[in-house]
Amino acid sequence: MDELDLIRDRAETVGFAPAGHLAPARERLLAAARGERRHRPHRWFWIAGASIGLAAAITAVVALAPADQVGIGTGVAHADxxxxxxxxxxxxxxxxxxxxxxxxxxxxxxxxxxxxVREVWFSVDGTRDGLIGTTKIGGCRDGKAPNYGTNDPRKEGMLEDCAPRPVxxxxxxxxxxxxxxxxxxxxxxxxxxxxxxxxxxxxxxxxxxxxxxxxxxxxxxxxxxxxxxxxxxxxxxxxxxxxxxxxxxxxxxxxxxxxxxxxxxxxxxxxxxxxxxxxxxxxxxxxxxxxx
Structure with a gap:
């Protein structure tokens, strides 16, 4: 993976900060890069170190802005x-x-x-009696369902025509x-x-x-x-x-x-x-x- 691939990968993961937040982080990134070049013992170490440092710097740049301005975490801003x-x-x-x-x-x-808190228990195939809170719901069996929770006690449990309603x-x-x-x-x-x-x-x-x-x-x-x-x-x-x-x-x-x-x-x-x-x-x- 080269540096551009690394940037793309990190950018897709955490997004970019607004332009106004980038300048301080850019200066720190360049200063760190200049310091690393002065003290690098071997070229392969610089390449590896630069890539790792670049990834960290990219993360630091986007982290400068609050989450609601970067597009990450719980404050996704301007989401599509x-x-x-x-x-x-x-x-x-x-x-x-x-x-x-x-x-x-x-x-x-x-x-x-x-x-x-609301709790419900619904029959998977719609044929068994369920519950909404403490109120029974009649399951539909053989085209008939018992009537529960009516205002008329005489109708409580009476069978009515129905069609199963699977959940x-x-x-x-x-x-x-x-x-x-x-x-x-x-x-x-x-x-x-x-x-x-x-x-x-x-x-x-x-x-x-x-x-x-x-x-x-x-x-x-x-x-x-x-x-x-x-x-x-x-x-x-x-x-x-x-x-x-x-x-x-x-x-x-x-x-x-x-x-x-x-x-x-x-x-x-x-x-x-x-x-x-x-x-x-x-x-x-x-x-x-x-x-x-």
Missing amino acids: PVKVLTAAASAVLKEPVKPPRPDQFLYVKTESPDHH YRTDLPTTADGMLAYLNARVSDRKGEVNSISKDVYSLADEQVLQPASYAALFAAAAKVPGAQALDHVTDGAGRPGVGITWRDFPGSTPGSKPFVLVFDATTYQFLGTPDSAVTVKTYVDQVGQRP
């Missing part, structure tokens, strides 16, 4: 929303995959800024274009389509499970929705810092309306939730009420 969503799609495909058993339950724990989704598109068409079809009759799409992206990523290809397609499709913006210094509902993605000025919006924000880890691009609700645990368990 398309790149963030594309990186989120790529990150999903790198996660280990183990499909659940049909008789298992998806357990999701979310937290809000007021420290409220493990194997029916969704696996390409960005296919997923975008799916999302557009869901909001075709809703006002403020872009904002509605962002909420649908959240609902699919929040308390449902998609196959990896579909999960990646979800974020890749979101990257194709016009008007995306990145927000710096955003935290999710649990206070975890990240980069926010939103769509402002959507059709039907009113001045001062609050945009819906999706929060991603600024380093791993893992989906974290929203500023109002953080997904802190998401896994499979064998029984309703069981915690990992």
